[in-house]
Amino acid sequence: MNEKNIIICRCEDVTLQDIYRLMNEGYTSFEELKRILRIGMGPCQGNTCGQLLQREIAKFLEVPLDQVKTQKVRPLTTGVKLKSIVEATKNER
Amino acid sequence: MNAEIVIIGAGISGVSIAYNLANKGVKNIVVFDSEYLTSGSTGRCGAGVRQQWGTKMNCLLAKKSVEFFEKAQEVLQYPRDIEFKQEGYLIVATNELEDEQFTKNVLLQQSLGIPVKKLTPLEAKQIVPHLNIDKIVSATYCKTDGHLNPFTMTEAYYLAAKRLGVTFYFHEKVTDIIVENNKIQKVITNKREVQTHKVVNAAGGYSKEVAKLANVDVPVFSENHEILVTEPIEKIQGPMVISFALNIYCQQVPHGSFIMGRSDPFMPHSHNIESSWKFLDEMAKTAVGLLPPLGELRVVRQWGGLYNISPDRQPIIGGTKELEGFYLACGFSGHGFMFAPMTGLLLSEIILEEPTTIDINELHLDRFKDGDFNAYETSVV
Numbered sequence: 462m463n464e465k466n467i468i469i470c471r472c473e474d475v476t477l478q479d480i481y482r483l484m485n486e487g488y489t490s491f492e493e494l495k496r497i498l499r500i501g502m503g504p505c506q507g508n509t510c511g512q513l514l515q516r517e518i519a520k521f522l523e524v525p526l527d528q529v530k531t532q533k534v535r536p537l538t539t540g541v542k543l544k545s546i547v548e549a550t551k552n553e554r
Numbered sequence: 555m556n557a558e559i560v561i562i563g564a565g566i567s568g569v570s571i572a573y574n575l576a577n578k579g580v581k582n583i584v585v586f587d588s589e590y591l592t593s594g595s596t597g598r599c600g601a602g603v604r605q606q607w608g609t610k611m612n613c614l615l616a617k618k619s620v621e622f623f624e625k626a627q628e629v630l631q632y633p634r635d636i637e638f639k640q641e642g643y644l645i646v647a648t649n650e651l652e653d654e655q656f657t658k659n660v661l662l663q664q665s666l667g668i669p670v671k672k673l674t675p676l677e678a679k680q681i682v683p684h685l686n687i688d689k690i691v692s693a694t695y696c697k698t699d700g701h702l703n704p705f706t707m708t709e710a711y712y713l714a715a716k717r718l719g720v721t722f723y724f725h726e727k728v729t730d731i732i733v734e735n736n737k738i739q740k741v742i743t744n745k746r747e748v749q750t751h752k753v754v755n756a757a758g759g760y761s762k763e764v765a766k767l768a769n770v771d772v773p774v775f776s777e778n779h780e781i782l783v784t785e786p787i788e789k790i791q792g793p794m795v796i797s798f799a800l801n802i803y804c805q806q807v808p809h810g811s812f813i814m815g816r817s818d819p820f821m822p823h824s825h826n827i828e829s830s831w832k833f834l835d836e837m838a839k840t841a842v843g844l845l846p847p848l849g850e851l852r853v854v855r856q857w858g859g860l861y862n863i864s865p866d867r868q869p870i871i872g873g874t875k876e877l878e879g880f881y882l883a884c885g886f887s888g889h890g891f892m893f894a895p896m897t898g899l900l901l902s903e904i905i906l907e908e909p910t911t912i913d914i915n916e917l918h919l920d921r922f923k924d925g926d927f928n929a930y931e932t933s934v935v
């Protein structure tokens with residue numbers, strides 16, 4: 462299949478071709494690729510693409526999978542509306 | 555290995571300094587970063603650029619930097635997009651005291667040629683229709699302010715510097731600076747030793763620790779500043795909206811998402827950059843209060859980064875009297891991204907002993923020695 466048609470990050474529409482291109486430019490970690498391609502920055506926060514990308518990086522660098530870091534996990538675990546957060550703070554008092 | 559100059563840190567300051575030196579013909583420049591490009595504050599910041607400051611120095615640094623950002627894409631021949639969205643900053647005053655201060659600020663800014671004007675709440679609402687004007691007394695607006703993509707802007711400098719021959723080493727931490735007879739001899743990293751007589755400390759949140767390696771004391775500290783991003787929506791907001799009293803800055807980036815942050819006055823000094831629920835609560839309340847429709851937006855992620863803060867909240871840019879060949883670009887106090895073009899230009903001029911584009915004597919480290927600084931910047935979030 463054409464690399465251009467293989468989507469690695471659904472949220473931000475990043476293809477395998479985009480990733481290969483950047484890895485060939487020298488960016489070979491999740492954090493570096495994310496900062497330029499936005500991979501992992503969407504609503505799922507890397508929950509879908511994280512492991513796919515990890516495998517591609519490991520293949521590219523020819524290192525074992527466990528030597529490739531995945532994305533840093535930060536809050537929130539799932540999208541929450543700002544107004545819901547405001548409401549929740551009112552209930553605390 | 556030897557180097558004409560070693561630069562410590564590949565954030566926006568380090569890459570701009572490297573580019574400017576190389577652009578002036580300096581050869582054999584080496585940059586070390588303990589992590590990767592934009593891993594420090596630069597890759598965590600709002601990347602807002604404003605010329606509306608309370609001190610003349612900050613106004614000038616920002617104005618000249620904006621002039622560079624406007625042509626950066628071409629000058630640096632960057633293949634991706636630096637995403638300079640130049641649709642202004644709207645700064646709202648929420649009380650009489652702020653309103654008075656802003657009147658003074660605007661006069662200063664206009665005297666320096668910055669295209670800023672004072673607005674009534676209704677005029678402000680024309681520019682940002684979803685602004686809750688019950689909260690505000692007046693506003694100031696400068697249409698040539700804006701924000702960039704911090705990753706691509708930094709990469710633009712980085713690629714240009716590399717083309718000019720600068721060598722970058724990532725994942726390589728500077729662990730010592732060897733000084734003999736009051737002269738720098740060597741920089742030591744976890745991987746190599748480099749003979750050099752000139753070192754630039756552009757280590758951001760770690761600049762105090764790096765200066766200590768050369769036995770130079772720099773009176774700065776670091777603290778965590780948190781920020782969040784929402785899901786993207788269609789474009790509804792042009793300018794960055796900020797309020798000092800309400801403690802908020804909020805922008806819609808070209809991608810469509812909103813990025814917003816605020817400060818915690820009780821944040822301890824440290825290198826911690828974790829996320830807190832307290833920030834999320836306060837940020838949500840402030841944002842929804844000032845810009846009510848944003849309540850409908852889902853928060854996707856929150857994160858943190860370091861402000862490296864100086865006693866007068868103005869940067870420290872220049873050499874040091876203690877140690878020949880040791881230069882500082884730190885203490886940006888939360889606004890080092892927007893000054894980077896000038897940081898790089900001015901420091902390269904100082905290193906090459908050329909006349910400086912603007913007089914920046916007052917940014918020298920020595921101003922803190924006898925408490926001889928008077929221009930305290932109050933216009934900060």
Ligand SMILES: Cc1cc2nc3c(=O)[nH]c(=O)nc-3n(C[C@H](O)[C@H](O)[C@H](O)COP(=O)(O)OP(=O)(O)OC[C@H]3O[C@@H](n4cnc5c(N)ncnc54)[C@H](O)[C@@H]3O)c2cc1C
Pocket residue numbers: 562563564565566567568586587588589590592593594595596597598599600601602603726727728729756757758759760764779780781815858859860861883884886887888889890891892893
């Ligand atoms: C939440 C937040 C929002 C912000 N918003 C804005 C804004 O809207 N506008 C604005 O202008 N500014 C903003 N700032 C401030 C801005 O991020 C910083 O002033 C600026 O990025 C500083 O860049 P720098 O290159 O000096 O430092 P950094 O980007 O921190 O770079 C320093 C580099 O040095 C490296 N390093 C450290 N120690 C060593 C060592 N021993 N050896 C080798 N390398 C080392 C680090 O890895 C790092 O990459 C914000 C900051 C934060 C945290």
